[in-house]
Amino acid sequence: MHVRVQTEDFDLSTEVRKLREGNPTIGAVVSFLGLVRDLNDGQTVSAMELEHYPVMTEKALEDISVQAAARWSVIDSLIIHRVGPLLPLDQIVLVVVASKHRGDAFSACEFMMDYLKTQAPFWKKEQTETGARWVDARESDESALQKWTPPSS
Template sequence: MSVRVQTEDFDVGLEIQALRRNNPKVGAVAAFVGLVRDVNEGESIRGMVLEHYPGMTEKALEDIVTQAKDRWDVIDILVIHRVGPLKPTDQIVLVAVASGHRGDAFAACEFIMDYLKTRAPFWKKEQTPSGTRWVEARESDDIAAARWQA
């Protein structure tokens, strides 16, 4: 299981290949890549800055990954989340889950993203034509995460 918070971009293909490690037990890999959009809430986005709390952020991500590992039969999990200045089309996040079967891989991947959006300490500041603004939490993200409550 691996969690990385970094400013550098990542190569999705290489990361998934490394996650698989030619392990013959891996029958499925589910992955999600989040990107910076050029519009949010009807306003043009020129860029954004993602801030985090070093140490706390990694621990929160590791806790989310551990919860996924405890819930589903997974072989390996990778979470990479970028911080710092980003522009439209830049990759923000990669969540990849290797499992013996697609159901576990899909569910764990979706769970990690839903919890990451609501429980990981990241803060987004968008640059728009009218100035900068902090991105507020979305009710739809809370609803998505709530469905995983036992």
């Protein structure tokens, strides 16, 4: 399981190739690539800045990877999350999951993204036509997370 928090951009093809390189047991690779949009909540977004606490953030991303591997048959995974200033069309996050079968890879990747959107300690500030604003997790992100949480007894 690999985790990187960085300011630099990344190349999707290179990252997927490196993850599956030399491992003939991998039968499925699923990835999610998140991008900066130019519109959010009805306002034009000209820029975004992501802040974090390095040690805390990396630990949270590692925990997400470990939880996914405990639930599904994951051979390997990668989370790359960018921080710092970003512009519309920039890549923000990459999650890649390798497994023997597609079902495990799809489920683990979706789980990891749902946890990233709600549990990872990132703070997002957008620049809009009305000024800067901090962005909270969406209600839909919180709802998506609930499908992975067992019901209370």
